[in-house]
Amino acid sequence: xxxxxxxxxxxxxxxxxxxxxxxxxxxYICKGTRAITPKLSLKLDxxxxxxxxxxxxxxxxxxxxxxxxxxxxxxxxDLPTISKAIFWDTDFGKMDWIRYKKAIIQxxxxxxSESDIDEIIRFYGKKEVINTIQTAHSLLYxxxxxxxxxxxxxxxxxxxxxxxxxxxxxxxxxxxSVK
Numbered sequence: 001x002x003x004x005x006x007x008x009x010x011x012x013x014x015x016x017x018x019x020x021x022x023x024x025x026x027x028y029i030c031k032g033t034r035a036i037t038p039k040l041s042l043k044l045d046x047x048x049x050x051x052x053x054x055x056x057x058x059x060x061x062x063x064x065x066x067x068x069x070x071x072x073x074x075x076x077x078d079l080p081t082i083s084k085a086i087f088w089d090t091d092f093g094k095m096d097w098i099r100y101k102k103a104i105i106q107x108x109x110x111x112x113s114e115s116d117i118d119e120i121i122r123f124y125g126k127k128e129v130i131n132t133i134q135t136a137h138s139l140l141y142x143x144x145x146x147x148x149x150x151x152x153x154x155x156x157x158x159x160x161x162x163x164x165x166x167x168x169x170x171x172x173x174x175x176x177s178v179k
Contacts, residue, residue: 001055002030004048019043032066035059080123082108082116097123105132109143117150126151136160 005015012030016023021040028034036044041056048054084092086107097104101124108120121129133139133147134157144155155161 001026001036001044001058005030008048015047019047032062035063080119082112082119086111086116101128102132102136105129106136106139106143109133109146110140111142112146114150117146121150134158 004010005012012026013023015021016026019040021043025034025040029036029040036055036059038056041054041059042052044050044055045052079097087095095104105120105124105128108116112120124132130147130151130153133143133151134153136143136158138160139158144158144161147153147158148155
């Protein structure tokens with residue numbers, strides 16, 4: 001749909017008004033956060049002069065492509081047996097192990113035992129865990145130490161460690177002669 005809008009030089013708000021939909025809905029669909037429904041597909045098909053079902057087929061193709069990309073990372077099928085106390089603030093039985101893998105890996109490396117860390121490495125794979133730790137925006141120092149111990153990576157290769165190294169303090173800038 002975004003491609004058609006660009007080719008025809010139509011604004012999203014203009015399209016929304018023409019097919020009697022909310023502009024936010026059109027934006028959400030273009031961003032991929034909402035799906036095209038059969039009803040909306042028919043409206044879009046008529047508006048753009050396409051065959052009935054054209055946009056519904058595109059939506060299905062998009063859904064299939066998205067599902068395939070989600071499956072490229074398929075952790076070992078059996079869930080890890082880690083201490084539930086690490087996730088005291090979460091319903092352990094309802095954790096989405098794929099969607100929140102970065103947060104799970106980070107928390108286990110920050111607060112988990114040796115067996116918890118080994119289990120997370122087994123579940124996600126060493127390569128995936130290393131990538132998550134190295135690209136983390138922030139980690140407790142225990143996670144950095146555990147990454148060195150259990151993954152054999154240098155703390156200098158962890159981006160948040162590099163960003164947290166203190167720079168020497170700047171001399172204060174005085175605007176008057178008082179020091």
